[in-house]
Amino acid sequence: MPRVKPITSKEHVAPEHQRVFDAVAEGRGSVRGPFSILLYSPPLCQCVLNQGTYLRFESAVKPKQGELAIIATAREKDCPYVWAAHVTLARKAGVREGAITAVRDRGDVSGLEPDEVAIVTYVRQLLRTNRADQSVFDALKDRYGVPWLVELTGIIGHYGLVSGMLNAFEVAPAPDAEMLPV
Numbered sequence: 001m002p003r004v005k006p007i008t009s010k011e012h013v014a015p016e017h018q019r020v021f022d023a024v025a026e027g028r029g030s031v032r033g034p035f036s037i038l039l040y041s042p043p044l045c046q047c048v049l050n051q052g053t054y055l056r057f058e059s060a061v062k063p064k065q066g067e068l069a070i071i072a073t074a075r076e077k078d079c080p081y082v083w084a085a086h087v088t089l090a091r092k093a094g095v096r097e098g099a100i101t102a103v104r105d106r107g108d109v110s111g112l113e114p115d116e117v118a119i120v121t122y123v124r125q126l127l128r129t130n131r132a133d134q135s136v137f138d139a140l141k142d143r144y145g146v147p148w149l150v151e152l153t154g155i156i157g158h159y160g161l162v163s164g165m166l167n168a169f170e171v172a173p174a175p176d177a178e179m180l181p182v
Contacts, residue, residue, distance in 0.1 A: 002171050006036030017042035024049055033081055034162045037169045048161065055158050059151045060144075063093035065119060069155050071095070072103050072123035074180065079163035084177030104180065118143075123156055 007013060008031050013021045020042040024035045027049065031039065038045035056066065067090035074082035083104075090100060099116045102109050109117045118139050125132045141149050165171075173179070 002037070003169050004037065004040070006032070006171070007039040008032065008036050013039055013042065020046045020049070027053060033085065033171060034165050037165055037171060048158075051154070051158055052162070055151065055155050059155070060148045061151050061155060063089075064095055065115070065152065066155050067093045068095050068099060068103070068116060068119050069123055069152055070159050071100065072120050073127065073156050073159040074163060075103050075106065076124060076127040077160060077163035077167065078180070078182040079167055080177075080180045080182060081166045081171050081173045082159055082163050083180035084173030087178050114139075115143075119152070122152070126153070126156055127160065 007021075010018055010021045010025075017039075021031060021039060024031050024039070024045065028035065035045060035049070038048055055061070056063075059066065061069070067086055070086045071083060071090050073079075074086060087100060087104075091097075096113070096116070099109075099112050099120070101107065102112060102116075103120060109120050112120070118136060121136050122132050122140060125136060137149075140152065144152075
């Protein structure tokens with residue numbers, strides 16, 4: 001049970017901020033998850049919505065790469081909601097089951113494909129030590145370029161923020177969702 005009542009109805013938002021509610025509902029189909037909490041601060045909600053929309057749908061980071069980074073972030077942050085919301089999207093984007101299992105189980109990544117190893121290792125290092133080894137950073141930078149790496153890092157940061165919000169307010173995934181062992 002969330003620690004506060006989620007905002008899922010437009011009438012629970014002040015009239016001057018209902019356009020933010022509408023933007024969330026239009027882009028996501030409904031207001032749920034992090035947005036049901038973020039709407040307690042409509043200006044912050046708008047910023048997070050804009051950032052998330054850009055990073056997921058307009059970024060140079062391809063969906064397969066981005067979804068792998070998102071589920072790796074969810075795992076490192078122990079966020080069941082983000083995991084449940086994105087593990088299916090990761091599969092649809094083409095993330096291999098072996099990579100999903102390694103991320104979920106915090107397993108060894110050495111047997112994964114080089115791109116998978118680089119992305120998962122980068123996420124793990126950033127979120128565990130707040131740094132990335134030069135070799136990991138350079139491998140991604142040299143393969144994809146600096147703008148791509150900035151956007152990948154933005155995805156990790158964005159989902160770190162979203163995971164923190166969901167975990168702090170104890171927003172759980174749907175009961176029938178694929179659960180993350182925490």
